[in-house]
Structure formats: structure tokens, C-alpha cells
Amino acid sequence: MVERRLARPEPTRIVLTEEGPALVSGPVELELPDGSRVRSDRAVTAVCHCRRSKRYPICDASHRRKVRQEGREA
Secondary structure, three states: OOOOOOOOOOOOOEEEOOOOOEEEEOOEEEEOOOOOEEEEOOOEEEEOOOOOOOOOOEOOOHHHOOOOOOOOOO
């Protein structure tokens, strides 16, 4: 009898960045609090966690915009 060993798939990798999105490797399906789902088939998907993205939950780099600090004139 030949023993078969099933190859374990690599775990999904998620990289949390300091001031930007979470980077998720591989295709991903995101479920939002309202139950709707968003799918991305990219090799790496940038998931917004600052909620500034106009494409939320997919990051559009809106976190990079400078915010005017109080007490400073433009």
C-alpha cells in the first residue's frame, strides 16, 4: 500500500504596515460588516484599515494625504 501525503498549502500571508494598508497575499474575498463581499484576484491586495479609501475596503493610498494640523496656517 502506498502512503499518500497531502501537500499542505502555504498559509495566507498578511503584512501589517505601520501607516498604511494590510497587504494580503493571493486572491482574497473580504466580508464587510454589512455582509457584502468584495473579491480581489491580485497577487497582493492592499486592504484599507484607515477607512479613508474611496474604494474601501481596497486601499487607494488616501492615507498618504497630509492632514492640516490645528494651529498652523497653510
